[in-house]
Amino acid sequence: MIFFMGVGTSFSESYSHPGTGMSFPDHLAGMDRGKIADFEKDHPGLGISVGYNGPRIIATIYLYTMGMTSIPDDTDSPAFVAHFRQTAEDIFQAGRQGLWNDVKKTSEEALFIGPSQTGRKALCYSFSYSPNKDDLLSKLCLFTYRNHFVKIRFTYGKDIKTKAEETFKILLEALADIIEADHCEAQQGGAPDRP
Numbered sequence: 001m002i003f004f005m006g007v008g009t010s011f012s013e014s015y016s017h018p019g020t021g022m023s024f025p026d027h028l029a030g031m032d033r034g035k036i037a038d039f040e041k042d043h044p045g046l047g048i049s050v051g052y053n054g055p056r057i058i059a060t061i062y063l064y065t066m067g068m069t070s071i072p073d074d075t076d077s078p079a080f081v082a083h084f085r086q087t088a089e090d091i092f093q094a095g096r097q098g099l100w101n102d103v104k105k106t107s108e109e110a111l112f113i114g115p116s117q118t119g120r121k122a123l124c125y126s127f128s129y130s131p132n133k134d135d136l137l138s139k140l141c142l143f144t145y146r147n148h149f150v151k152i153r154f155t156y157g158k159d160i161k162t163k164a165e166e167t168f169k170i171l172l173e174a175l176a177d178i179i180e181a182d183h184c185e186a187q188q189g190g191a192p193d194r195p
Helices: 079-098 156-187
Strands: 031-037 048-054 058-064 104-113 120-129 136-145 146-159
Touching: 058 156, 079 120, 079 136, 104 136, 104 156, 120 156, 136 156, 146 156
Parallel strands: none
Antiparallel strands: 031 048, 048 058, 058 146, 104 120, 120 136, 136 146
16 A cells, blocks of 8 residues: 655745745645656756645646647647647657556546636546556646646545545646736736736
């Protein structure tokens, strides 16, 4: 059985991502912030990831550009859909390479980060897999903000499915609040307003 452990150390202030202005606090949706990984230095375009951990829950938020100068804001655009499908294929590829057992896609849907009329639309896949005989469920969601891809990986033990899905809902609401706060700050002159 896998027990998810927190990584990194505690932080005294929020991490602010320079490319998007998104600010990530010490605690989010009842989870503690762990490691912040910077892939951009060695692999331009791969950006950064911010990890959050709870009991048998790991949430990782990735912000990156893939080296593209213009990120499609429309989730129905062919370029966005192609990248979304590739992120899912990466999970299946990891399964084929033996990192995980029994990888299965369980659903595909569109969600909103914030209210459906004004929020950002995200495309999401749900998966199940079994590393080391532990039954895990995982969500992969992708949307864009300020010319960056924002990818969420949210993985949890099947035994806490109800609680974990409530945490995921709170996480999406918290991300909507982060985006709204950043947008308001930009409008008040704190930073240039970018789509």
